[in-house]
Amino acid sequence: MAVNTSATQSALYLSNDRPESSPTLKFNEFGLGFGHTTIIWCRMTSNIGAQILTHSTTSGALTYFSSDGYNWALILRDHFGLSQTHYLGPITLNRWTAIAYTMQDGGSHKVYIGEETNPTLLVQLALVLNVTNSFLLGAHSVIHPIGTPNNSICNFKHFNQALTLAQIQIHANTWLADGDQSAGLPVANWASPLRVPGDLSSIAIRSGLGNWTHNYGYDVIQSPENFLFDGNEPGYLANQRCAAWLYPVGTGTLTIANQPYIFVRAVPGSTPNVPTFYDGTVFYRMEDRGALPDVPYVTHAYVARPFLDGSAGTPPSEYWALFTDPNGNRISDTTNPIYRLDDDGVSAIPFTTTIQTIYAWKYGAQFKYAGTPTITTAAHGVVVQLALSISYIGKPTGIRQFPIVDLSGLFIIDETGPRIDQYNGITLKIPDPTIRTAYIGE
Amino acid sequence: MPGTRDHDPLIIEEFEGWWQRGDPDSAPSNHFIQADNIQYFQSGIETRYGLRNYLSDPLPTLQILRVYNYTTQTGQTLLVLTVGGNIYHIKKSTDPIGAPILHVEEMEDFGFVAINGRAYISPFKTRLDAQGDKYQLGIKNVPLYVYNGDGTPARSAAGHPPDTTNGVMFMGAGAGGVTDVGLHFGAVVFETNSGYITAPGNYSQYTYLGNTKIRFTNIPIGPLEPDGGVSRVIRRHLVSTKVIINNNFDFQGYQYFFIPGGTVPDNTTQAWEVEYFDSDLISDASHLIDNFSVIPSGVALNTYHSRLVIVGELGLDSTFGSDATLVGLPAGITDNRSIARVSFPGEPESISKIDGLIVAPLDGHALTNVQEFRDVLYLFKSTRTFSFSDNNDEPVTWQEEVLDQGIGAPVHGIATVLDTGGVNTDFLVIADLSGLMLFNGVFALPELTFKIEDFWRGLTHNEFHKIQVTNDSLNKKIWITLPEPHRKTILHADYSDGLNPSKIKWARWIFDVNVFTIALVQFDRLLIGTPGPDVTGVEFQELL
Numbered sequence: 001m002a003v004n005t006s007a008t009q010s011a012l013y014l015s016n017d018r019p020e021s022s023p024t025l026k027f028n029e030f031g032l033g034f035g036h037t038t039i040i041w042c043r044m045t046s047n048i049g050a051q052i053l054t055h056s057t058t059s060g061a062l063t064y065f066s067s068d069g070y071n072w073a074l075i076l077r078d079h080f081g082l083s084q085t086h087y088l089g090p091i092t093l094n095r096w097t098a099i100a101y102t103m104q105d106g107g108s109h110k111v112y113i114g115e116e117t118n119p120t121l122l123v124q125l126a127l128v129l130n131v132t133n134s135f136l137l138g139a140h141s142v143i144h145p146i147g148t149p150n151n152s153i154c155n156f157k158h159f160n161q162a163l164t165l166a167q168i169q170i171h172a173n174t175w176l177a178d179g180d181q182s183a184g185l186p187v188a189n190w191a192s193p194l195r196v197p198g199d200l201s202s203i204a205i206r207s208g209l210g211n212w213t214h215n216y217g218y219d220v221i222q223s224p225e226n227f228l229f230d231g232n233e234p235g236y237l238a239n240q241r242c243a244a245w246l247y248p249v250g251t252g253t254l255t256i257a258n259q260p261y262i263f264v265r266a267v268p269g270s271t272p273n274v275p276t277f278y279d280g281t282v283f284y285r286m287e288d289r290g291a292l293p294d295v296p297y298v299t300h301a302y303v304a305r306p307f308l309d310g311s312a313g314t315p316p317s318e319y320w321a322l323f324t325d326p327n328g329n330r331i332s333d334t335t336n337p338i339y340r341l342d343d344d345g346v347s348a349i350p351f352t353t354t355i356q357t358i359y360a361w362k363y364g365a366q367f368k369y370a371g372t373p374t375i376t377t378a379a380h381g382v383v384v385q386l387a388l389s390i391s392y393i394g395k396p397t398g399i400r401q402f403p404i405v406d407l408s409g410l411f412i413i414d415e416t417g418p419r420i421d422q423y424n425g426i427t428l429k430i431p432d433p434t435i436r437t438a439y440i441g442e
Numbered sequence: 443m444p445g446t447r448d449h450d451p452l453i454i455e456e457f458e459g460w461w462q463r464g465d466p467d468s469a470p471s472n473h474f475i476q477a478d479n480i481q482y483f484q485s486g487i488e489t490r491y492g493l494r495n496y497l498s499d500p501l502p503t504l505q506i507l508r509v510y511n512y513t514t515q516t517g518q519t520l521l522v523l524t525v526g527g528n529i530y531h532i533k534k535s536t537d538p539i540g541a542p543i544l545h546v547e548e549m550e551d552f553g554f555v556a557i558n559g560r561a562y563i564s565p566f567k568t569r570l571d572a573q574g575d576k577y578q579l580g581i582k583n584v585p586l587y588v589y590n591g592d593g594t595p596a597r598s599a600a601g602h603p604p605d606t607t608n609g610v611m612f613m614g615a616g617a618g619g620v621t622d623v624g625l626h627f628g629a630v631v632f633e634t635n636s637g638y639i640t641a642p643g644n645y646s647q648y649t650y651l652g653n654t655k656i657r658f659t660n661i662p663i664g665p666l667e668p669d670g671g672v673s674r675v676i677r678r679h680l681v682s683t684k685v686i687i688n689n690n691f692d693f694q695g696y697q698y699f700f701i702p703g704g705t706v707p708d709n710t711t712q713a714w715e716v717e718y719f720d721s722d723l724i725s726d727a728s729h730l731i732d733n734f735s736v737i738p739s740g741v742a743l744n745t746y747h748s749r750l751v752i753v754g755e756l757g758l759d760s761t762f763g764s765d766a767t768l769v770g771l772p773a774g775i776t777d778n779r780s781i782a783r784v785s786f787p788g789e790p791e792s793i794s795k796i797d798g799l800i801v802a803p804l805d806g807h808a809l810t811n812v813q814e815f816r817d818v819l820y821l822f823k824s825t826r827t828f829s830f831s832d833n834n835d836e837p838v839t840w841q842e843e844v845l846d847q848g849i850g851a852p853v854h855g856i857a858t859v860l861d862t863g864g865v866n867t868d869f870l871v872i873a874d875l876s877g878l879m880l881f882n883g884v885f886a887l888p889e890l891t892f893k894i895e896d897f898w899r900g901l902t903h904n905e906f907h908k909i910q911v912t913n914d915s916l917n918k919k920i921w922i923t924l925p926e927p928h929r930k931t932i933l934h935a936d937y938s939d940g941l942n943p944s945k946i947k948w949a950r951w952i953f954d955v956n957v958f959t960i961a962l963v964q965f966d967r968l969l970i971g972t973p974g975p976d977v978t979g980v981e982f983q984e985l986l
Contacts (some may be wrong), residue, residue, distance in 0.1 A: 021706070049876075158630065201961035210518050268957065297967065306815070326503075326526070327526075327528055327541060327542050327545070328541055333697045356799075357525075357526070392906055405972045406503070406974070407502055407955050407972070407975050408504065408505040408955070408972055408973050409495065409497065409503060409504050409505075409506060409971075409972065410495075410496040410497055410504065410506055410509070410520075410522065410532075410969055410970070410971050411493040411494065411495060411965055411969070411970050411971075411972070412493065412494060412495075412496040412963065412967055412968065412969050412970075413491045413492075413493065413494060413969075414491055414492050414494040415491050415967070415970040417491075417492055417494060418492060419489045419490070419491065419492045420492045421492050421493040421953065421954065422493060422495065423493070423494065423954075423955065424495060424496045424503065425495075430489055430490065430492060431478075431479060431480050431952050431953070431954060432478060432479065432952075433478060433479035433480055433489040433490065434474060434476050434477050434478045434479065434480050435480055435487050435489070436487075436489050437486065437487070437488045437489070438486050438488075439485055439486040440454060440455070440457045440485050440486050440487070
């Protein structure tokens with residue numbers, strides 16, 4: 001068998017079954033919300049509630065799937081703040097569940113849910129919701145799957161057309177590398193990059209693409225070993241990690257329950273009459289507990305969607321990424337457009353970052369307020385939904401590995417503690433001592 | 443039981459540790475042929491102690507490459523080098539980690555010595571010659587640094603003389619007074635916050651009238667540091683010639699003296715008056731002209747008779763103007779690998795370019811280490827040892843004696859003792875290619891590693907710069923870091939029964955991480971520094 005060499009494998013990061021954040025996709029060009037179908041796989045690992053998937057609109061309306069820890073729910077909220085909650089069924093912890101839904105703006109919503117039964121069985125989707133409501137949700141502009149410490153997400157697909165149950169069934173159970181392009185099947189306009197080569201970071205203008213499936217970074221795929229997942233078995237997920245995103249350290253700060261997800265916020269109070277930059281008040285570190293091997297980066301990007309914090313006043317005129325390196329040095333360049341967050345919420349990571357040091361970097365933003373002739377009350381600028389997008393050469397090992405920095409540092413012999421080696425909170429046994437204890441001459 | 447009826451029990455009264463020399467069957471019965479992760483106590487063997495975090499604040503996570511004990515005037519602290527060329531000063535294990543005190547992108551390792559509470563830091567890196575042999579030298583155009591120990595960034599040691607950037611200094615008549623009559627040259631020297639006195643600069647001249655004080659105006663001010671920090675100059679000194687009879691207009695061609703009362707006690711005052719006679723000029727300042735204003739980095743630093751000694755320099759090119767050390771070398775010679783620079787006594791940053799050096803035999807190998815022992819200065823190459831003795835004259839006149847042409851020491855191969863940062867007990871322990879050597883004026887044979895000679899001889903000679911030795915003289919233990927493929931292993935020796943080849947007990951301590959560096963803290967507690975596991979990542983099985 002010919003072997004694929006140096007394929008550009010991509011992933012939105014592996015985090016030991018605990019993805020924490022996820023891609024933000026914009027659909028300005030083709031709209032969303034008129035009979036489009038979305039498929040997503042999710043697994044809850046605890047009874048802590050989590051939001052799974054969000055559609056937001058330019059008008060401010062929201063549609064999102066969530067769990068309260070015990071049941072799946074579809075929540076519809078219009079731009080006046082009115083909302084409806086539709087419970088969709090109970091959650092089985094640690095079981096992968098496929099959710100597929102098709103919704104209409106002010107029309108009907110169909111939701112199918114299926115749960116894997118064991119690693120060898122396909123999911124069987126069943127209709128759990130079919131309602132018609134009068135909510136005017138408007139054209140959706142953003143779709144955003146969300147991982148948390150309590151749930152994992154995988155195989156996310158979106159179709160800008162409504163699929164039949166039979167078609168959904170095939171797509172939910174199909175893991176073809178180049179999208180689901182079986183004869184006669186609709187083609188996803190975006191198939192999860194979490195399991196196939198090519199991802200957001202390989203796409204130059206993310207919001208400008210009509211089809212997200214055809215921008216993969218390599219041209220020859222001859223061996224299934226080069227895929228994150230091979231075969232066509234969704235049950236595979238039960239035993240293999242799902243690719244996911246890096247997530248911020250300190251999960252307690254990750255607010256999932258309600259929008260807006262404020263991570264980095266500038267509170268200037270008022271703006272002077274000269275253009276001024278304000279730092280976001282919080283910087284976050286990302287971490288990965290997954291199995292990304294030590295391989296060369298191809299590209300990487302920092303995803304942080306800019307928003308306003310709802311307060312009245314003059315908004316920021318520009319949003320820029322701001323980093324601190326492992327030494328605490330500020331890294332910013334407001335003259336280089338690759339660091340600007342405005343267009344699609346994606347900024348390049350400074351090239352000095354490496355896979356060994358990426359966990360020690362901090363990610364934030366700064367906000368520019370245009371000068372005004374008189375001092376003006378400023379609206380709070382925020383960025384939300386921080387994430388990292390990584391492309392690299394190689395493929396995940398499938399073996400849990402600690403990031404190198406987790407086991408680096410200064411460690412001292414502990415003469416009074418137990419005979420174990422503790423590295424930054426990771427406890428390891430002393431490797432194979434020749435003998436435990438032996439007394440000589442007794 | 444068949445076969446054991448007539449078996450005589452083997453009684454081991456004294457267990458002697460690990461043996462790896464010759465065929466395993468030849469191991470004496472009171473030795474192990476494998477001794478991993480064990481330690482010895484009075485009457486037995488046990489699993490070694492575990493590890494725990496040393497720092498209360500492990501963030502930002504430090505990928506440690508080198509650790510030194512840094513003895514300040516107020517306590518024992520650490521200097522650590524991390525991946526990326528940053529050096530941090532860790533004063534207490536409970537303190538948050540501050541910003542690095544030094545960043546040198548190319549720095550792979552560094553030499554260090556503490557003098558009067560200040561840290562002298564010399565970045566260096568490993569190179570590969572055409573024969574594939576690795577050697578270490580300082581980094582081109584990277585200077586020796588001095589760190590005051592207060593958290594402010596380290597800066598290049600020594601300093602440039604005053605210049606005329608902010609104008610020319612003038613000498614003229616001041617208030618009424620009495621001086622000798624005639625032409626005098628004057629200049630200024632800077633004194634830095636580390637005690638270094640620069641060469642004279644911003645020369646001026648004035649024909650003294652004899653009935654006035656001498657007024658210096660527009661006295662140059664020490665510049666701010668390149669990173670915007672405060673100036674290293676804390677005071678300035680006025681210097682002068684005696685009366686000049688034949689003026690050849692060469693300012694640097696005359697002898698200068700410190701003017702009594704000519705110390706300007708700050709870095710701001712720009713006018714100062716002095717009154718003196720030529721006979722008052724006693725303290726000579728001429729030698730300052732020959733000193734390095736930027737000292738080239740090397741691989742090892744140490745002290746000898748209150749002098750700073752630095753060996754293994756690559757050098758400075760014309761970037762540093764008259765300080766260049768690579769100018770005029772014969773064709774094909776690109777570094778000063780056999781030169782040791784020696785400072786004036788008590789002035790570690792004052793190193794004469796003319797006679798503040800000693801030259802080891804030019805055999806193509808670089809100097810690797812330097813150590814004082816029993817009043818003698820020893821210079822080491824990888825397989826050679828030379829001695830020099832202070833003859834109370836300039837270092838360039840010190841006589842060389844070739845002590846050993848088969849035994850040497852790598853850059854970290856001389857054992858440090860406890861947490862003092864020093865190496866002297868009543869002997870030195872030196873890691874030579876042939877084994878761990880005891881040195882008490884001569885190298886004692888056989889080597890301390892006699893019992894594990896096969897293991898030691900299997901270490902890659904080209905990687906001996908990764909060996910670091912530390913000696914816990916309180917508990918009579920030695921630890922040694924090892925090169926690949928034993929990077930996760932440190933050798934442990936227990937010499938509580940005697941520091942000799944037969945009584946020393948060896949073991950291997952193996953970790954899940956690469957141990958790049960070791961030190962002793964709190965007198966005798968072993969500290970290991972690691973950049974983490976292999977770069978390819980390691981699968982770990984958590985115990986808890």
